[in-house]
Amino acid sequence: MNVGFIGLGRMGSGCCSNIIAKGHRVVVYDLAAGAMQAFRGRAQLARNANEVFEETDVTILSLPGYPEVEAVTAGFLEKPVQGKGVVDISTSSPVSSRRIHERFKAAGGRYLDAPLTGTPAMAAEGTLVVNVGGDVEDYTYYKPLIESFAKTSHYIGPSGSGNIAKLVSNYLAIMYEALYAECFPLAEKAGCDVAKLFEIISDSGVNCGMYQNTVPKMCIRKTFDRGFLLDYCLKDLSYFKLLFDEHKAPSLLLDAGINLFKLGHALGLGQEDASAVAKVSYNNLGLDV
Template sequence: MDLSQGPIGIVGLGRMGSGIARNLLTKGFRLRVWDLDPTARSRFERAVTASHLDDLLESSEGILLSLPGSPEVETVVGRGLELGVKGKTILDFSTSMPDSSRRLHDRVKTAGGDFLETPVTGNPTHAEAGTLRIIVSGDRRVYTRWLKVLEAVSERTIFVGEPGAATTIKLATNYLGILYVALYAEILTVVQKTGVDPAAFIEVVSASGPNCPLFQHVAPKIVCDRYEMAFGLRLAMKDLAYVKSLFEEQQMPSLLLDAGLNLYRIAAAKGLQGDLSEVAIPLKEIAGLRQAHPSR
């Protein structure tokens, strides 16, 4: 896409969407923004704040979505289809359901527009720095046309094929990370309860095969009982529920998934809604390593 072409609109200015928007502004793209939260909209004085979602959908050549999940994406795209999407491209940065993304791709295509799945890996820090990794699927021709926009907010884009492929890979990737966090919570709690110095355990893992950046990021949070927000526990549960649907569609057992999802549900039932590493809190309470957190 050439910078002289029509404006880009971005719907959703949360922790990820706001970073994407700032990078596009910094790199010279004409940007219109919309979020249900007026406080989120007010942070973007350099962008044109749409007066209404319809205003953004009608005036933008490219529409970037950074929303919580498929229901919100379907609502926004549905409204776009009512208003008309001929000649427009919708790029969905959200973590969505593959079957939903395939349906939206077909509906937008039939209406004369284009739809790309563009889910990302990374966290809000990567979004702010413009170093996200973007997984792309859909029409390769459309991907090529919008590559400059994608490169403006990422350090790497990976085209993975037909509609549904990017969202499937994104969910599979999140599944691994979310279950890793549950594993870390469980074993670090047990190690602490035995009286072994958890710092020694972390040092050994750091020099062993299971070491990885996620372990280095999450283990200190759990050991120190400080759960700084990076990825929300409720979003983690949503993603696991989406993955559960994939298993069911493929008629595959999901034993590990079910165990992990149950642990996150226990944490959510206690009213926890911060970082997903808070999944350790109920385990620590059971172990007597932390004062009980009453259910809300």
């Protein structure tokens, strides 16, 4: 299968390398010339995104968000689409995914939303998990390709379902961090030994993997190693908000989370790790970090 790959960032580069290793002919494009040069000799380097789509049977997108996905796919839809496919592995808006899916299907093409669960290291290792939304026959057709760069994949349901699953998962993880970011700095300000508090809660029903992974670095050691960026959290929360708005549902907790991460962004923490959201509370309470 001739495969196109657009977006060679921290996640995309690892996925693309694994696809090449499985023997597929790959055409790549990225706005950053340096990212493309890393694939010279291993893949065909395209001049633009439309060239990738025209030269291949299926194009994989690994882009920052749904505005970029909509812009790129709009260009594709100006070309012959019959028999071609797009697998979008970006974390995107399910509302947008459904809209693009309808346009591709009407033009005789295939479109799947297939966001990734995992880290850049897992992308390089080929051990990601992919949750897929779209037509089940399209998932079946592209499943071998998807599992050439992932450990496993799951068909979730109709178009948009992959991104719904991803946003629900990210929302839960992000809001756990928001809870810890408010509770533990306040406990410290009130004179509590937060290390002892951590141990006590570890022995309760509130304990979980997220708690164990987050609280020690965020609220005890106060080290904020750069991983998933605070601005990415704000992006994902805003995409989840679009789903609430589509169904005219109140989003009281979500709105509070968005406001907290907006404060973090305003304090210049956007390019720091998501755990740096605790600095909002430390700052408000006059505590050193």
